[in-house]
Amino acid sequence: MNRSTFLRWGLALATSLSPCFLAAAPPAERIVILATTTSTQDSGLLDELLPLFEKQTGYQVKTIAVGSGQAIAMGKRGEADVLLVHSPEAEKALVAEGSGVNRRIVMHNDFILVGPAADPAGIAKHTAAESFQRIAATKSLFLSRGDNSGTHAQELKLWKAAGIPFEGQTWYQQTGQGMGQTLAIATEKKAYTLSDRGTYLALRKKLGLPILHEGDPALRNVYHVIEVNPARFPKANAAGARAFADFMVSKPVQARIKEFGISLYGSPLFFPDAEVPKLDAGRS
Amino acid sequence: MDLIWEGLRKALELLLRMDPEVLRITLLSLQVSGLATLLSVLLGLGLAVLVALNEFPGKRLVIALMNTGMGLPPVVVGLFVTVLLWRNGPFGFLGILYTPAAIILAQCVIATPIIAGLGLAALQHLPPGLRLQILALGATRTQLVWLLLKEARLPLLAAVMAGFGGVISEVGASIMVGGNLKGSTRVLTTATVMETSRGNFDVAFALSFILLVLAFSVNALLTHLQQRSQRR
Numbered sequence: 196m197n198r199s200t201f202l203r204w205g206l207a208l209a210t211s212l213s214p215c216f217l218a219a220a221p222p223a224e225r226i227v228i229l230a231t232t233t234s235t236q237d238s239g240l241l242d243e244l245l246p247l248f249e250k251q252t253g254y255q256v257k258t259i260a261v262g263s264g265q266a267i268a269m270g271k272r273g274e275a276d277v278l279l280v281h282s283p284e285a286e287k288a289l290v291a292e293g294s295g296v297n298r299r300i301v302m303h304n305d306f307i308l309v310g311p312a313a314d315p316a317g318i319a320k321h322t323a324a325e326s327f328q329r330i331a332a333t334k335s336l337f338l339s340r341g342d343n344s345g346t347h348a349q350e351l352k353l354w355k356a357a358g359i360p361f362e363g364q365t366w367y368q369q370t371g372q373g374m375g376q377t378l379a380i381a382t383e384k385k386a387y388t389l390s391d392r393g394t395y396l397a398l399r400k401k402l403g404l405p406i407l408h409e410g411d412p413a414l415r416n417v418y419h420v421i422e423v424n425p426a427r428f429p430k431a432n433a434a435g436a437r438a439f440a441d442f443m444v445s446k447p448v449q450a451r452i453k454e455f456g457i458s459l460y461g462s463p464l465f466f467p468d469a470e471v472p473k474l475d476a477g478r479s
Numbered sequence: 480m481d482l483i484w485e486g487l488r489k490a491l492e493l494l495l496r497m498d499p500e501v502l503r504i505t506l507l508s509l510q511v512s513g514l515a516t517l518l519s520v521l522l523g524l525g526l527a528v529l530v531a532l533n534e535f536p537g538k539r540l541v542i543a544l545m546n547t548g549m550g551l552p553p554v555v556v557g558l559f560v561t562v563l564l565w566r567n568g569p570f571g572f573l574g575i576l577y578t579p580a581a582i583i584l585a586q587c588v589i590a591t592p593i594i595a596g597l598g599l600a601a602l603q604h605l606p607p608g609l610r611l612q613i614l615a616l617g618a619t620r621t622q623l624v625w626l627l628l629k630e631a632r633l634p635l636l637a638a639v640m641a642g643f644g645g646v647i648s649e650v651g652a653s654i655m656v657g658g659n660l661k662g663s664t665r666v667l668t669t670a671t672v673m674e675t676s677r678g679n680f681d682v683a684f685a686l687s688f689i690l691l692v693l694a695f696s697v698n699a700l701l702t703h704l705q706q707r708s709q710r711r
Contacts (some may be wrong), residue, residue: 260659273567431565
């Protein structure tokens with residue numbers, strides 16, 4: 196290959212790769228960084244709501260979908276503008292510590308215990324605490340998310356409430372992955388696991404895991420929106436964060452949340468809560 | 480098994496239908512990884528030439544570091560680049576976190592040592608007398624470098640392919656520094672991870688097939704260049 200052919204190829208390649216996408220970035224004050232849990236993205240809820248928000252307000256949302264643990268850690272460092280998360284204990288700590296402000300309830304669904312249809316531990320028709328005790332007593336395989344997510348935090352709380360030493364037990368395994376992956380692994384390994392209802396419903400057809408336990412008040416899964424404290428993090432987009440939080444609790448959006456998933460899954464995935472903030476009272 | 484066929488069918492369907500989202504993701508993957516590879520070729524080959532043509536104390540250590548760099552885990556690179564680019568971090572003023580530029584940067588860090596390491600091996604493998612011979616014929620330093628690169632073009636193009644293969648296939652860094660943002664930083668690998676966790680295995684397989692076809696096309700092109708130069 197001579198030099199001119201090489202240059203010609205190089206030129207052609209460079210032109211086809213011309214980075215038109217590098218120029219089109221909107222100014223920083225139009226960008227809102229939303230740190231949220233995987234369940235809001237994996238269920239498709241954000242895909243439905245965000246275009247609406249962007250159209251209404253002109254903001255561009257950058258959704259970083261991670262576990263609640265990481266989302267809250269990003270809030271703590273001022274690396275996000277607004278959080279949509281479901282880990283009440285960690286959220287309260289964040290607000291108490293001064294990194295988050297204006298924590299408002301958005302919606303809830305609930306956690307469910309799923310497992311093999313044969314239900315070797317016989318957990319159906321028991322309370323959540325009893326179910327966990329039976330799983331431990333029969334040494335049935337239990338899969339934990341193990342990723343500091345809201346679901347993981349809830350699961351740890353339930354083990355604690357059941358008074359069971361679970362760490363290091365052979366029947367207790369951590370996947371370290373998201374809810375969808377963990378449910379898939381639970382199907383393959385015929386294991387019990389705790390799931391949020393939204394992700395479960397979205398994946399139900401692909402899983403061989405019936406719901407074995409549901410409805411216990413201890414299994415409530417509440418989502419809050421929290422703005423990052425602009426007084427502490429001057430680089431945070433306070434106006435954009437407020438606009439997004441207001442949007443999430445606004446009447447039309449709450450109505451959309453109520454409808455979301457019915458056509459696809461036969462039942463709603465989330466229940467709007469912004470109208471009735473007292474639901475959150477007394478919950479730790 | 481049926482899922483794989485379903486995925487293949489879905490891939491064809493998405494491509495035939497010219498699905499705009501899939502086309503955008505595919506094009507972005509090609510642009511981002513292509514640019515990252517181009518930059519890495521400049522940096523990596525430059526480094527390889529510098530190290531190959533110069534004798535200096537600690538040269539072996541530098542080579543060992545370059546070779547170690549070939550195995551840099553993308554997720555480690557992603558973590559470092561993310562923390563450095565955080566808006567409250569040292570390079571936050573750039574404002575490029577969660578943009579394609581951040582992915583290009585991270586992929587450069589991944590591909591440069593690969594191209595430098597393999598490029599250095601290619602240059603060192605040339606007959607030792609060749610350099611003296613070229614210089615004896617009165618070549619300038621630039622001419623010397625050009626002739627050496629030309630002489631080693633076969634393994635050098637292999638190095639470029641290894642670099643491109645390393646970045647087009649990585650997901651750990653892209654998802655961390657890019658954020659898998661729809662319409663902006665979603666590339667084939669991060670979209671595959673997301674669709675898998677959503678349980679859309681057919682779409683995930685479809686994206687995988689598109690990624691494989693893309694990687695094959697680029698490598699076929701480079702192989703064509705490589706083998707054509709071989710014939711002369």
